[in-house]
Amino acid sequence: MAPEVNLAQLRALVAVTDAGGFGSAAVELGVSQSAVSHAVAALERVLGAPVLHRGTPARPTPLGERILPHARTAVASATSVRAIADRHRGGLTGTVRLAAPTTVCQGLLPALLRDWRAEHPRLTVRVFEGEDDELAVWLEAGTVDAAVLVDADPAPPGAVPLGADSMHALLRRDHPLAGEATVDVADLEDDDFLLSEGGCERHIRDAYRRAGVRFAPRHRIRDLNTLIGMVHAGVGVSVMPALAQPMLPADCVLVPIRPAAHRRLTLTGPAGRPWSPAVTGLLAAVRNDRAPGATTH
Template identity: 75%
Template sequence: MATGVNLAQLRALVAVAENGGFGSAAEELGISQSAVSHAVAALERVVGGPVLHRVGRVRPTPLGERLLPHARTATASADAVAAIAARHRGSPTGTVRLAAPTTVCQGLLPGLLGEWSAAHPRVKVRIFEGEDDELDRWLAAGTVDAAVLIDPDPAPAGSLLLARDSMHALLRRDHPLAGQPVVDIQDLEDDAFLLSEGGCERHIREVYRRTGGRFVPTHRIRDVGTLISMVHAGIGVSVMPALAHAMLPPGCVLIPLRPRVHRRLVLTGPADRPWHPAVTALVATAAVVDGLRTG
């Protein structure tokens, strides 16, 4: 007879839901797939119904969706207790789920992950790549423990400004303006403009607002990789943050844009609850890493 919910069951539910399957959840938790299945089955006996759809893509049932926020909170709190104890002993530990936009994942995080691994070998960082407008919702909901937010206002107490990332014109290398040291936004009005709807639209609108120029995107593209491929194919031009440089093929260039507009990239934990101690350690480490600010 079931006696109650335990952390192992909740960890199994969260891991399967976030990884989309029992095998990948088992790998993350460091246990067998059978153990994950047994833990989920035990949880279902306790709560009186299925928490996961097992046919086709594994996903939470309505009951599972209701349980997930509480499961995340419970497991995060348990991890925080363990991390506080480890920090008291002199070494932070635990898993930090970190959300960041695509350009940050490609242009900024690889270096930081190396620094964090060297400084805190017992802390594991899991990256969740998302759109700009998703990140604060994930952080507020407890889906992640930390995030790199774009222009938070106000920035949560204890957060860190990682970079001021300026907007650049994205052009094919053979574009007539590609060799210029700086490009005025008005100079792009004769080209088809590709707008990434995944983020930075308000920064691009601000560039046009400052000059009184016409903002009339020809194409609206959600995926940043697709947008870059279209510029590379000669379909048009775009405006992207400097960190997108890490994503460019050899046939594309980023040119500083005038007027100058930038976005602030802020590393933070949640605003409404205590931070996982390992998040605090990561923020402190990032604060002493040179070369993050992009201009």
């Protein structure tokens, strides 16, 4: 009989593709690098063709690209079988890869991770920080198992709303408007505006449009920490989500803007494939803890 493809070979292919190299994949899988190399080589012998380009980073060949979705499904299904058995015995185990935007990682996830650890001590949640527009792509590609999506429309069945994260003006504490209860975006025109090129730009533009104020950012900054540092240094002002509060130095403040603007946060598994029992369990824990209509800020 011809040799069969096995789960260890498919798991190695997925791990090397996602990690970008054999060494990182070995760490991810908790095995030696030679074991990963042998598994991929064995897969290639069974298939009769290479599945990976051995470069930096390692990447799938055309054949590898074609079989990768099936490999992900097989690995996910095997993980689900194990999770179902573990749950039957009284608890979730395994690993859930969770993607979220930077501000969510800073302001919302620490409490969720603490609660999950207390409720499911044998389950590991690994966090992947990304830009808003990357998260849905990672989720549907199988790079992660769950994600906190911004303004998901529509949200997959079973997704859990985490609330609304409002937009605030970021000011130095010595700024004339820093002590106000709210700040009209028109009052920010006297300062140079620093725009974060993340997913909040459309919310900021919409607030300016509704206020009838011209939106003319002086600087465009990709990294949120860089933007905060520049406001801290007195270069200008900005607008960002309230969840960024833990990232701020002591002499910077967030003040709600007028007209109000917010983004909706949703915790979900993928839309295009079944959720693992571990993901379903985590979302159920959040759903049970949150009252309907609760908001983040």
